[in-house]
Amino acid sequence: MQISARGDYAVRAALSLATAYPSLLSTQAIAADQDMPRKFLEAVLADLRRAGIVRAQRGAEGGYTLARPPREVTVGMVLRAVEGPLAGVRGLRPEETRYEGAAENLPGLWVAVRAAVRRVVDEVSLAEIVSGRLPAHVRKLTALPDAWEPR
Secondary structure (H helix, E strand, C coil), X not given: CCCCHHHHXXXXXXXXXXXXXXXXXXXXXXXXXHCCCHHHHHHHHHHHHHXXXXXXXXXXXXXXXXXXXXXXXXXXXXXXXXXXXXXXXXXXXXXXXXXXXXHCCHHHHHHHHHHHXXXXXXXXXXXHHHHCCXXXXXXXXXXXXXCCCCC
């Protein structure tokens, strides 16, 4: 799974908002906190607002806040808001793929890959990341001998 800059910035911005929740943060404050370009952040926040993940308030005292408590917002929700579906194969959903011959069983693997990604990003809330208390099954994955090894 490849996380784009847009996805990374969206999750980082959501984590800044989770830390401040329910207070408002300006784009300037989020950009400074996360060392990201403000213009790009504004586009990411617009996607999150359209998806109902954040609320915006205009005015001198305005800014952004999460639309619901951080424990109710998952990383998967944030990523889908800016990236679309989590796992795609040449623009198709895994269950839509069809192959002939030796690759005929490949769609099952693609579906399993998507399920594995979901098992992490849909089961980790912003509150859990901010607190440093990831679910046990996610902590176990990070403890695997080769988890931190590049391949």
